[in-house]
Amino acid sequence: GDPTLELHDENGAIIGSDDNWKESQQSEIEATGLQPQNDLESALFEMLAPGAYTAIVAGKDGLTGIALVEVYRLP
Secondary structure, eight states: OOEEEEEEOTTSOEEEEESSGGGSSHHHHHHHTOOOSSTTSOOOOOOOOSSOOEEEEEEGGGOOOOOOOOOOOOO
């Protein structure tokens, strides 16, 4: 219902995090045309160098559920 999202680099450092997608990066995410329909969903817009990354999705305040993580390469 209300996921959080963290993006970690190959050393485990957090390079981005989000709770409700409209709270930060709203204009960048909307410009992709891929914005979530629910304001409580999480989304990040990051320019990444080639490498290994880890996305961690968790339920806010200990909630549980099923998550889908999608990664897009934009032109």
